[in-house]
Amino acid sequence: MSDTVRGVCVHLLALDLGFQIDLAAAQRLLADSERPRVVRTRRPAPAWFEYEPAPLRVAVEADPIDVAGRPSEPLISCVIHEFGAISLAYRFDAGGAIDDLPRLTSALYDNDAIHADARLRAGRLLDAMRPAVQRPALAELMEDYTVLALRAWGDGSPADVASAHAEAIARALQAETGPLAAPGVQRCLESRLSYSPRDLAIIDWNAALLFDEEPDDIIALLAHANVELLEMRILDAQLDGLLERAHVLLSRFGRRRFWAAAQDTRDLRMFAEIQTDGALLFEGVNNAIKLVGDQYLARVYQLASERLHLPRWDASVERKLATAESVYQKMTDAAATRRLEALEWIIIILILISIVIAFMPGH
Numbered sequence: 349m350s351d352t353v354r355g356v357c358v359h360l361l362a363l364d365l366g367f368q369i370d371l372a373a374a375q376r377l378l379a380d381s382e383r384p385r386v387v388r389t390r391r392p393a394p395a396w397f398e399y400e401p402a403p404l405r406v407a408v409e410a411d412p413i414d415v416a417g418r419p420s421e422p423l424i425s426c427v428i429h430e431f432g433a434i435s436l437a438y439r440f441d442a443g444g445a446i447d448d449l450p451r452l453t454s455a456l457y458d459n460d461a462i463h464a465d466a467r468l469r470a471g472r473l474l475d476a477m478r479p480a481v482q483r484p485a486l487a488e489l490m491e492d493y494t495v496l497a498l499r500a501w502g503d504g505s506p507a508d509v510a511s512a513h514a515e516a517i518a519r520a521l522q523a524e525t526g527p528l529a530a531p532g533v534q535r536c537l538e539s540r541l542s543y544s545p546r547d548l549a550i551i552d553w554n555a556a557l558l559f560d561e562e563p564d565d566i567i568a569l570l571a572h573a574n575v576e577l578l579e580m581r582i583l584d585a586q587l588d589g590l591l592e593r594a595h596v597l598l599s600r601f602g603r604r605r606f607w608a609a610a611q612d613t614r615d616l617r618m619f620a621e622i623q624t625d626g627a628l629l630f631e632g633v634n635n636a637i638k639l640v641g642d643q644y645l646a647r648v649y650q651l652a653s654e655r656l657h658l659p660r661w662d663a664s665v666e667r668k669l670a671t672a673e674s675v676y677q678k679m680t681d682a683a684a685t686r687r688l689e690a691l692e693w694i695i696i697i698l699i700l701i702s703i704v705i706a707f708m709p710g711h
Contacts, residue, residue: 351446352444352445353443353445353500354442354443356439356442356497357439357452357496357497358567359438359439359456359462359493360435360437360570360571361436361463361490361491362436362492362575363434363466363487364432364434364486364578365428365433365470365473365481365484366432366483367625368431368432368481368628368632369428369429369430369431369482370480371403371428371480373479374404374428374481377480378476403428404427405425405426406473407425408423408473409422409424410422410465410469415440415456416451416452418441420440420462421439424436424438424469425437425439426473427571428473428477429575431629432481433633435574436470437571442497442498446513446516446517447516449496449557450519450525452520453494453555454523454525457492457554462492463490463492466490467490471486474486489585491578491581492574493554493556493571493574494556495556495566495570496520497558498557498558501559505545506547506559507548510537510548515533518537521536536550536552537550541651549648553655553656553657556652569645569648569649569652572649573652573653573658576653577658577661579633580630580665583626583629583630583665584668586622586625586626587668588668591672594619594671623669626672630665
């Protein structure tokens with residue numbers, strides 16, 4: 349069995365550019381963009397595997413970045429989503445010995461040069477389409493993911509190659525240059541799926557290894573899962589900040605005052621806006637692509653979601669959105685109660701004034 353493979357390493361980076369992007373306006377501002385409707389290759393994809401709405405894809409020229417002796421390709425593929433995220437794909441040659449792959453993925457892990465370049469490219473695209481972006485701001489948080497897509501691996505089946513080079517593959521997925529314990533190697537190789545005897549997808553939290561002659565559909569799925577993880581982390585942090593302020597706002601609303609201050613109205617409006625933005629972002633990210641059923645691509649996406657712990661992030665965001673709704677309801681109830689009390693006092697005062705006026709001379 350040959351130890352030499354041919355393929356490409358796709359390093360994905362996801363960044364957030366703002367709240368929402370008008371893709372039609374952004375397409376006019378970015379003349380070289382295109383709208384990919386469906387990602388589908390030889391495998392029967394579900395009819396619902398379609399972006400909604402379709403993102404923009406832009407190819408950006410860039411100077412090669414050397415990583416572990418392998419220069420990146422001079423074109424960076426950028427996919428811009430309506431919910432404010434952008435995914436950049438840096439491609440490297442992954443050909444050579446399988447045992448060399450851990451050195452490549454280890455060098456890509458938290459690579460400062462690539463992170464700085466990705467932030468620079470994303471910032472330039474944001475400047476070019478700023479009029480089409482609501483609340484434009486390049487977030488500090490970034491998510492990266494590495495896909496090793498092998499198109500040729502000798503005469504053996506992908507399963508045989510994976511078994512023969514189990515430790516090297518596990519180290520590549522973990523971005524680890526040192527040896528791994530046997531249970532760790534076994535755990536990495538458990539997360540696998542195949543559509544035919546000639547392909548295999550091994551997916552882990554940090555990287556994925558694909559034995560596939562046409563891997564573009566799976567790469568697109570993994571890129572979207574990486575973007576979804578970024579957006580859920582950003583939304584979770586925003587909701588944390590909102591809930592940290594909740595007890596201050598509730599104590600302020602609990603103080604008895606004659607009339608609601610303008611600050612109370614501003615606090616309510618701010619809280620409602622952040623809560624609504626969070627709900628819209630959550631729905632936008634989760635409904636960006638449609639994958640329903642037991643088709644192969646749907647199962648690949650489910651496996652990737654589990655490895656990236658997306659269900660846990662979704663549950664955390666949903667729980668905090670529900671808590672924010674409860675806090676907002678308490679604040680609106682407190683404000684309404686205070687207004688009713690104030691109106692009652694006004695009515696009492698008016699009645700007293702009318703009584704006093706009745707006994708005044710000349711009335």
